[in-house]
Amino acid sequence: MENFIFNSALIIDDSTIDNLIHKKILVNYHFVKNVHCVVAVKDGLDYIQKQLEKNLDLPELIFLDIRMPDMNGFDFLKMFEQLEPTILDRCKIYMLSSSLDPVDHERISNYKFVKKFLGKPLTRQILEEEFSAHHEVDQ
Numbered sequence: 001m002e003n004f005i006f007n008s009a010l011i012i013d014d015s016t017i018d019n020l021i022h023k024k025i026l027v028n029y030h031f032v033k034n035v036h037c038v039v040a041v042k043d044g045l046d047y048i049q050k051q052l053e054k055n056l057d058l059p060e061l062i063f064l065d066i067r068m069p070d071m072n073g074f075d076f077l078k079m080f081e082q083l084e085p086t087i088l089d090r091c092k093i094y095m096l097s098s099s100l101d102p103v104d105h106e107r108i109s110n111y112k113f114v115k116k117f118l119g120k121p122l123t124r125q126i127l128e129e130e131f132s133a134h135h136e137v138d139q
Contacts, residue, residue: 003102004033005131009035010059012076013096014068022063022122030059031131041071048087052078058090063122066097066104073097074127077111088113096120
């Protein structure tokens with residue numbers, strides 16, 4: 001049996017190419033066993049709602065892009081914040097963006113359930129640095 005650090009993750013990013021790359025990295029390097037990708041904030045919220053309604057596992061990790069059309073990552077955070085506190089505790093959110101805008105970084109710090117800002121693209125090194133304390137990563 002293969003060991004994964006986390007069982008499930010949700011990626012919300014309007015770039016299908018970024019989603020494919022990030023999913024491959026998460027799965028191939030055994031960080032996350034099951035990765036669900038969506039290209040819109042509404043789809044991400046719908047996915048979480050359906051998991052709740054069906055009494056299925058919520059994603060342990062959510063990788064959230066900041067800049068997206070229609071609704072952006074901050075719109076997601078505002079709606080996510082309205083969910084039950086137990087849900088907020090179960091899902092760790094990582095903002096994922098190439099944005100260097102200090103205003104974005106400042107806004108992220110206003111949400112206590114956002115664990116960290118990670119620069120795009122996700123790499124094995126970034127994930128190892130972030131999750132090494134959580135679990136020993138196989139080399």
